[in-house]
Amino acid sequence: MCAAGAQAQVTDNVVKIGVMVDKTGVYSANGGPGGVTAVQMAIEDFGGKVLGKPIEMVSADYQNKVDIALAKANEWVDRDEVDMIIESTDSASAIALQKLGAQKKKIILLAGSATTALTNKECSPYGVHYVYDTYSLATGTGRAIMESGGDSWYFLTADYAFGSSLEKDTTKVINEMGGKVLGTIKHPLSASDFSSFLLQAQSSKAKIIGFANAGKDTQNAVRGASEFGLTKSGQKLATLLIFDTDLKGMGLPIAQGLLFTTGYYWDMNDETRAWSKRFYARHKAMPTMIQAGMYSATTHYLKSIQASGTDSPEAVMQKMKATEINDFFAKKGKIREDGRMVHDMYLAEAKKPSESKSDWDLMKILKTIPGDKAYQPMSEGSCPLVKK
Numbered sequence: 182m183c184a185a186g187a188q189a190q191v192t193d194n195v196v197k198i199g200v201m202v203d204k205t206g207v208y209s210a211n212g213g214p215g216g217v218t219a220v221q222m223a224i225e226d227f228g229g230k231v232l233g234k235p236i237e238m239v240s241a242d243y244q245n246k247v248d249i250a251l252a253k254a255n256e257w258v259d260r261d262e263v264d265m266i267i268e269s270t271d272s273a274s275a276i277a278l279q280k281l282g283a284q285k286k287k288i289i290l291l292a293g294s295a296t297t298a299l300t301n302k303e304c305s306p307y308g309v310h311y312v313y314d315t316y317s318l319a320t321g322t323g324r325a326i327m328e329s330g331g332d333s334w335y336f337l338t339a340d341y342a343f344g345s346s347l348e349k350d351t352t353k354v355i356n357e358m359g360g361k362v363l364g365t366i367k368h369p370l371s372a373s374d375f376s377s378f379l380l381q382a383q384s385s386k387a388k389i390i391g392f393a394n395a396g397k398d399t400q401n402a403v404r405g406a407s408e409f410g411l412t413k414s415g416q417k418l419a420t421l422l423i424f425d426t427d428l429k430g431m432g433l434p435i436a437q438g439l440l441f442t443t444g445y446y447w448d449m450n451d452e453t454r455a456w457s458k459r460f461y462a463r464h465k466a467m468p469t470m471i472q473a474g475m476y477s478a479t480t481h482y483l484k485s486i487q488a489s490g491t492d493s494p495e496a497v498m499q500k501m502k503a504t505e506i507n508d509f510f511a512k513k514g515k516i517r518e519d520g521r522m523v524h525d526m527y528l529a530e531a532k533k534p535s536e537s538k539s540d541w542d543l544m545k546i547l548k549t550i551p552g553d554k555a556y557q558p559m560s561e562g563s564c565p566l567v568k569k
Contacts, residue, residue: 190232190490190491190492190493191231191232191233191234191486191491191492192262192264192492192493193262194234194235195234195235195236195237195262196231196232196234196235196236196237196264196265196483196486196492197236197237197238197239197257197261197262197263197264197265198220198224198236198237198238198239198263198264198265198266198267198479198482199238199239199240199241199253199254199257199261199263199265199266199267200216200217200220200238200239200240200241200266200267200268200269200475201240201241201243201250201253201254201266201267201268201269201270201274201278202214202216202217202240202241202242202243202268202269202270202293203242203243203244203245203269203270203271204217204242205242205244206244206245206371207245207370207371207395207396207397207398208245208269208270208271208293208395208396208397209396210396210397210424210426210427210430210466210469211269211293211395211396211424211426211427211469211471211472212268212269212270212292212293212469212471212472212475213269214464215460215464215466215468215469215472216267216269216292216293216471216472216475217238217240218460218463218464218472219460219468219472219473219475219476219479220238220240220267220475220476220479221238222459222460222463222476223475223476223477223479223480223483224236224238224479224483226480227480227483231483231486231487231492232486232487232490232491232492236483239257239261239263241253241257243270243274245270245271245274245370245371246274247273247274247277250268250270250274250277250278251274251277251278251281254266254278254281255281258281258285258287263287264287264288264492264494265287265288265289265290265482265494266278266282266287266288266289266290267289267290267291267292267475267478267479268289268290268291268292268293268294269292269293269471269472269475270293270294271293271294271341271342271343271370272294272295272296272298272299272341272342272343272346273341273342273343274294275291275293275294275296275299276294276296276298276299276303276342278291279291279299279303279304279305279307279308280303280305282305282307282308283305283306283307283308286307286494286495287307287494288307288308288309288482288494288497288498289305289307289308289309290308290309290311290475290478290479290482291308291309291310291311292311292312292471292474292475292478293312293471294310294343295313295314295315295318295343295346295347295395295422296314296315296342296343296346297314297315297316297346297350297557298342298346299314299520300314300517300519300520300521300557300562300564301519301557301562301563301564302563302564302565304519304520304564304565304566304567305520305566306495306498306566307494307498308520309478309498309501309516309520309522310520310521310522311474311477311478311522312444312445312470312471312474312478312522313422313442313443313444313470313526314521314556314557315343315346315347315349315350315351315421316350316555316556316557317442317444317526317550317555317556318347318350318351318421318422318441318442319347319350319351319353319354319421320350320354320442320526320550320554320555320556321441321442321526321527321528321550321555322351322419322420322421322440322441322442322528323350323351323354323355323391323419323421324354324358325440325528325547326389326417326419326440327354327355327358327360328358330388331360331388331389331417331419332355332358332359332360332361332388333360333361333362333363333386333387333388333389334351334352334355334360334361334362334363334387334388334389334390334391334419335362335363335364335365335366335381335382335385335387335389335390335391336348336351336352336362336364336365336366336390336391336392336393337365337366337368337375337378337379337382337390337391337392337393337394337402338365338366338367338368338393338394339367339368339370339393339394339395339398340367340368340369340370341370343395344367344393344394345393347393347421347422348365348391348393351391351393351421363385363386363387364381364382364385364387366378366381366382368394368398370398371397371398372398372401375401375402375405376405376409378402379402379405379406379409379411380409382406382411382416383409383411383414383416387416388415388416388417389416389417389418389419390406390411390416390417390418390419391419391421392418392419392420392421393421393422394422395422395423395424396424396427397430399420399422399423399427400427400430400431403418403420403431403435403436403439404431404435406418407435418439419440420439420440420441421441421442422441423439423441424443424469424470424471425446425447425467425468425469425541425543425544426466426469428531428543428544429466429540429541429543433531433532433533433534433537433543434534436531436543437531437532437533437534438530438531438533439530439531440528440529440530440547441528441529441530441531442526442527442528442529442550443470443526443527443529443544444470444474444510444524444526444527445468445469445470445473445474445510445527446470446527446529446544446546447467447468447473447541448541448542449527449546452509453473453509455509456468456473456476456509457473460472460473460476461541466541467541473509473510474510476510477506477508477509477510477511478522480508481501481504481506482497482501484504485497485498485500485501485504488500488504501516502516502517502518506522506524510524511524511525512524512525513552514552515552517559518559518564518566518567518568519559519562519564519566519567520564520566521556521557521559523552523553523555523556524552524555525549525550525551525552525555526549526550526552526555527546527547527548527549527550528546528547528548528550529544529545529546529547530544530545530547531543531544532544532545
């Protein structure tokens, strides 16, 4: 296709990206303003144009509320002609956004949400689940803890779609490996006091207290467990979703020894360090896996427009699924028919303070979990797009 013909294939002569994040709440450090920065970097690194037309970005704080996320997304699509929405939000909002994308025929890239529903019954021909999900977190952390003898569990679970999905997927691993779940308690998002939840967990006598939550909720729960002396009494903590920013927020004296699964770490190799130092120069914090994933996903989307010669969502999505992802975030990454981006995950451990050599030297990678082992096989899924 000639350049002039290609340019004619960009609707309204601009490619517009909407970035939906929690800018001030419980998840703001994990995605938030840093996610907006990562997408802006991706646009700039691409040259600010695709097929000769400008790339623009808008962003919004959805305040961890589904109705606000939907209202803003509808406004972006209907009034502002946004072509793609990328999020670093919670699972309930992500499901709502993915449904909207299917209805309006707009590409939705899901970077911060975790529920496996997004590639099962809620899957969409316009949706990509990019960074991690509850299956991969459970497979990594749950399996490792069970293998080390942690065979009785009690869950503290965030009371919405993400927490329930994470607890369910981890429970499946525990049961398959012969362990037991002794109980579970739900807590509200942004809980101010975890003491009553932790006392119930302590009285369960479970070997492992599993935190099926994220962000500041995880930080506050771990701090509370330390204050109540749960680990001194022999119980161990399993943080099923935790980020560099959480380890930094808690401090290694409290976080040391925590086992968790991640899709990215800034200090893995020369490539991750180079990109992360550029990000740090702008954001004054090292990137989380969500923020690195948002850059990677945005770049893959823009490359797919360039290669397709059009911003038609159907053509772009076809190209995204046909093209392997090889960048600092993922090697041999592949978007499946159900929308799951399959890539390696990593079992990690928070360092002891004595092991840390700098402010952001927070974790060590214990092992690589290959992508085909990290994610739910499509044969076990319930995505109606997948041909059985």
